[in-house]
Amino acid sequence: MLWIFKSAGKKNSNNKIYQFWCGTTIRQNNQPKELETNKFKDEKLDYIHMNPVSAGLVNEPEY
Template identity: 45%
Template sequence: MTLVNWVELFGAEKYRNIVIDGLKFCQENKGLRIFVWVIMPSHIHLVADSLNGNLSKTIGEFKRHTSKTIYDELKRETEFDSTEFLTLFRDFSTLHSRNNDYQVWIQDNHPVELFSSKFIDQKIDYIHNNPVKAGYVEKTEDYLYSSARNYADMPELIDVELA
């Protein structure tokens, strides 16, 4: 899932925490099962399914909730000038008839069916290595906003079901 225009809003901790809170809410209340995740500055990678059988609906609810929370937080922002973000999100809302006043997330989620153990392992490695490739950390498990910590049996931010 990617923020519109690939804006790097998740560089700020409070916006990453909105995503984490949204994922936890969906786990606890919407049947979201998370296997692998990482939050990068402009996007999220997620391997998940939904106990309710409709992952698309669950992700849609997550995106609606986090969009509103992010937008409202930007309106109250005092640590930096959020005008550019607010304007961008309002401008993107005019591109799709389903939008109301703003659009925070790109509408397409790029879902990929994971059909074999080898393919699943490739996706886990790809997702966990994103912060390493970006130069944020040297080892995958050193990146706090990733399930690599779960797989390394380290303190984590989100519970996952190990693949």
């Protein structure tokens, strides 16, 4: 996976080597949100777990 992060990092002048979070557009404007409720926390965890599946890196979130 390091080659994916390195490839994304090369496309963004704000990075020295790697970019961990990448998508169709590379953004550097993270906006932290407080996990105020269990529902909100569960939504964010589901989103994080499904990212590799959506990207086609794995077939199941547990992988």
